[in-house]
Amino acid sequence: MKNFMIDQHLKELTEHRTLELPVACYETTINQNINGYIPLHWHDEIQFVLILKGEAVFQINEEKIAVQEGDGLFINSGFLHMAEEKDRSGCTYICLNVSPRFVLAQELYTSYVQPYIHSTNLPYLILDANEQWAKNILKALKEINQLVKQKTSLFEIDITIQLTLMWKNLVVNGFQLEYDQSEMIKSHRMKQMLNWIHLHYAEKMTLEDIAKAGNLSRSECCRYFRRMLNKTPLRYVMDYRIQKSLLLLQQPETNVTEAAYQVGFNSTSYFINKFKQAMNMTPFSYKKIRMKK
Template identity: 65%
Template sequence: MQIKDFKVDESLKELTSHRTVVLPVACYETKIADNIQGKIPLHWHEEIQFILTLKGEAMVQVNEEKLAVKEGGCLFINSGCLHSAEDISGDCVYICLNVSPHFLLPQELFASYISPYISATNLPYIILDGSEEWGKNILDSILEIRNLIHENSPFYEIDIACLLTFIWQQLIRNGFQLEYSQTEVEKHRRMKEMLNWIHEHYAEKVTLKCIAKAGRLSNSECCRYFKKILRTTPINYLIQHRLQKSLPLLQEPGSNVTEVAYKVGFNSSSYFIEKFRNAMNMTPLAYKKKNFIK
């Protein structure tokens, strides 16, 4: 089932439980345009993820890089990596396969064949090429897993477990050189700390200095982090997060645009309306009325 309203905690960790009834696995089709603001917001989770585009084209951001994933393309996103997705074709649909790393292999093999790969700082993502045999093997396996979950046939859980082991084997057998950089680990840890602080204090008066302090950085270094990793400024990110938080408040019966503006941290309703219109192509009041029509 597609997730249309992503819920994340203060550190952007996704709160959705990615699993069937008995397996720590989730496989579903996602139409990006059906999500709030027409995109998958920035988030992370401990599960590894595969994105296989069935239709259209998605722009996927993984940590600081943006990647176009066209129809038929597939992307592996490693555990713990910040990522988001936007629809650049207007009709993008993709299969999303999320798997707990602990389910890929028996626990006895985790230290040797799982941990080094999900900890490697040079592997935030892998582009899977369906024209290569090993890439096609993974793509075909993802489609088969989707069918097995939908069909719910006898022993399908065992079949899925076998396919996941096969997928992981294909990934680690095909020449990926592992690297580990404490600098990279520290960089992304500080980024998450700053995002965490924004998510806890967005409704208050927030300055660049406050955000930088949360990451133990200077103001200029803080701006550099946001520009490099998120392609935006700290204050612009704050504004977008406040707008995101305003959406469910505007949907509440009897809510007032001015009150909502102050609740999410704007000190001017006119400024809130201006930023909302720029982001959503409608005013907060129009959004509220549109929601009631639905």
């Protein structure tokens, strides 16, 4: 089981680079994450995904996108996203994260990279293997995955060649870029509210507290969460507390009551009830299973 590390701002803590390059490429199986899915997060790096097995549902901001085996996805820098497997398909995918400033030579960054990562209407692109431009990107992604594994002579140069090919094919697709200030503000406010929750989840909190963090009314705050996460703010708090309890329950010295109070529940029985609803087992059963591994 893997723990997907993010900070209180929802920014992923994984350092996306090899020893030599600001690039990370790896294969991941969604259900092996400690939560059973990839939780909501964001990062400065751009991301390319290729589904090797099964099917995944990615959420980028408020949109959900199903991606089938053989197809892929481009996720832009700075956008909130999460992923779960569809229909218990055992989804495995190649994930490539790369610093935008490494995609092309520095002299080309302003003209050919910056406009794309700052666009507000380009949170993602579906990479349909039936489209030639997307097929070229997916082929290069597989090549980079092999280069990172094998580390043959001059593999770093070969990676940069493949990245150039990928970006050229994305640009050739001819996507029309837009820059909407209101969308930038919405994204910033959502990150502010999530950040506040992640800093204070162990404390007593109200809807008004969360709304204030985003400089919104309570009703607007609810609309943001409904649109982005299809749940109320306080339901998100509940789910987040249960996510945080999973790590505590894997520690031999922490019992269920201690875990409950450390993540913000003021009643062990209430924690057990909500944990069972979320995880389809009691926290006692979860702890017993994890201690055997």
